[in-house]
Amino acid sequence: MKKGFKILLSLLILSACQPLPKKKIFMTVEGEKSVDLSGICLVHEHIMVDWIGADSTGYHRWNRKEVVDRALPFLLEAKTRGVKTFFDCTPAYLGRDPLVLKELAEKSGINIVTNTGYYGAVNSKFLPKSAFTDSPEAIAQIWIDEFKNGIDGTHIRPGFIKISVEITDTLSSLHRKLVEAAAITHKATGLTIVSHTGFDGPAFAQLDVLKKYGVSPEAFVWTHAQLGSIEGLLRAAKMGAWISLDNVENAEFNGKNRIDWFVETLAKFKKENLLHKVLISHDAGQYNVGQPNGGKFRGYTEIFDLLIPALKQNNFSQKDIETLLIENPRKALAISVRSIEI
Numbered sequence: 001m002k003k004g005f006k007i008l009l010s011l012l013i014l015s016a017c018q019p020l021p022k023k024k025i026f027m028t029v030e031g032e033k034s035v036d037l038s039g040i041c042l043v044h045e046h047i048m049v050d051w052i053g054a055d056s057t058g059y060h061r062w063n064r065k066e067v068v069d070r071a072l073p074f075l076l077e078a079k080t081r082g083v084k085t086f087f088d089c090t091p092a093y094l095g096r097d098p099l100v101l102k103e104l105a106e107k108s109g110i111n112i113v114t115n116t117g118y119y120g121a122v123n124s125k126f127l128p129k130s131a132f133t134d135s136p137e138a139i140a141q142i143w144i145d146e147f148k149n150g151i152d153g154t155h156i157r158p159g160f161i162k163i164s165v166e167i168t169d170t171l172s173s174l175h176r177k178l179v180e181a182a183a184i185t186h187k188a189t190g191l192t193i194v195s196h197t198g199f200d201g202p203a204f205a206q207l208d209v210l211k212k213y214g215v216s217p218e219a220f221v222w223t224h225a226q227l228g229s230i231e232g233l234l235r236a237a238k239m240g241a242w243i244s245l246d247n248v249e250n251a252e253f254n255g256k257n258r259i260d261w262f263v264e265t266l267a268k269f270k271k272e273n274l275l276h277k278v279l280i281s282h283d284a285g286q287y288n289v290g291q292p293n294g295g296k297f298r299g300y301t302e303i304f305d306l307l308i309p310a311l312k313q314n315n316f317s318q319k320d321i322e323t324l325l326i327e328n329p330r331k332a333l334a335i336s337v338r339s340i341e342i
């Protein structure tokens, strides 16, 4: 055997034996996309919400064309600010419509990611009847099936788990079950758990449940963390959890302009070297089902038009901004199982 051929052969055998480097992906409504192409991400926004409740909502409640026509200009506006990937946080039974999202992704050229999971807050008004009696395993099976086979027969797959719990310190047994189902689903799919949480109490209660299931805090996003205490947020970030500060908006919040609050809070994370655990979003939108033409729609631009200039004036570098809007979303939301020893 010629020497060159021998070397080539041994290289081929070697490469066949080595596991391929695992590609990091987002699961978008148009299928898998490499996170390398995800660019600027908005991690918590809404295209549509139907507040009527799980017992009455359904695809009959809205006109898909009307929703698409209403939302598309706002997505295109965000695209002019550089947005490439958009996580739609509207869960099932609250107006999630994968076909609307797919059409918007195709028409806007923006990657859109939808979710699986149930929303427990607001007295469980948005939970389907089965959630009250099903075991965590049975609930997880429904969510895992959506990931494997698609949502409602569409073949459109969710890219993260969205759950929600009440703001009280102690999880009710019903809401604990949602967190347990999320833990089981995470271990089976690698989908990140994005949980509408708010205050410290429910955040740490959920992290405790995940720990019992061997799920790392790295797989958990503390959503609406702007309601938590700064001590709690820093502590959770040190544990590895993702801190999602939503509602970037030119409005008053606790007697302060929200943009100023964001600059001050992000500066505290930067000082603690924890900026790499923070996610930011507008929590904006949306077509409100039941209102004429969806009612008032808030666009997705204040991060770019107001917050970034304010951060730059306060010694945040371009690298810091890229950490918040490009790097952190990739690390938080790329699909991968994140376990800890039980």
Ligand SMILES: [Zn+2]
Pocket (backbone or CB within 6 Å): 044, 045, 046, 089, 283
């Ligand atoms: Zn939201």
